[in-house]
Amino acid sequence: MESHIAERSAQLPQLAEPRNPGMELDLDWVAAVQANTSAIERRCATLPGRRSVKKDHQAAWLLKAISLIDLTTLSGDDTEGRVRRLCAKARQPVNAGILRSLGMEGLTTGAVCVYHDMVPTAVKALEGTGIPVAAVSTGFPAGLSPFHLRLAEIGESVSAGAEEIDIVISRRHVLTGNWQALYDEMKAFRLACGEAHVKAILATGELGSLRNVARASLVCMMAGADFIKTSTGKESINATLPVSLVMIRAIRDYYDRTGYRVGYKPAGGISKAKDALMYLALMKDELGHRWLQPDLFRFGASSLLGDIERQLEHHVTGAYSAGYRHSMG
């Protein structure tokens, strides 16, 4: 059992994906974008029943999910100690004995995601591991600080060693249909990131309609986003399956039209292993295996890993441990 679980969860050899360079803003394409809400909701309603994977398959998918987590702490009371503990968890996400028995020693999370002030601590704690640090930026979560400060914040996080920058867009540009302003803003953010990869947080729960989500996704990709991400985790509605379907299909359309693969990051409120499996099934159905690699898919999650660890422990030992035994920070 062990070796084939490891085999099934092994990542594809690292593929060199060219970065999305973006393109001119194509307002005709943006205007033509539609989202059929009832068809999208019908499609998502079929997911929970149809896609349950069992036993060894489930363990393999859960191990895969771990490699795709941006292990996150974004709290006002974050301390260096909490971030160091989180980084230790990113380096060894599951109890060593369990990983050994599943043949998955060396497994890590996809990244660690923190506020700017915590970047140096995380970079130091992850030295030599190859695990990147992601910084939320641009006045996260509201994104309403002065524009020049939002650009400067990106630069400071990159200088401090963040390899990934999660920016927040100005929701008002979407709500007022000012696609040029959204495009210009996103383009400036991408430029400020330099070599660091940029994830565009749309805050979908605040965009008013699925059509707006689809159009904002497209404009951010046109402006050079490496990833599009649902939420900050601070909106009252965060990642959902319908929003994910809309964003994933926007990614597919963009790929079909330009040949560039953009990544997807659902974030906020994903805390159960079974929910993670549903997202992975959706990705596989809509975009295929290539999009299940850390360079093209991440979960933004602060507590998902704890539940996955519990499920894996149950898989190996037959018993569930209490949730408090799997705290993150």
Ligand SMILES: O=C[C@H](O)COP(=O)(O)O
């Ligand atoms: O980007 C990540 C989110 O802020 C995490 O949200 P969560 O705490 O609901 O998992």
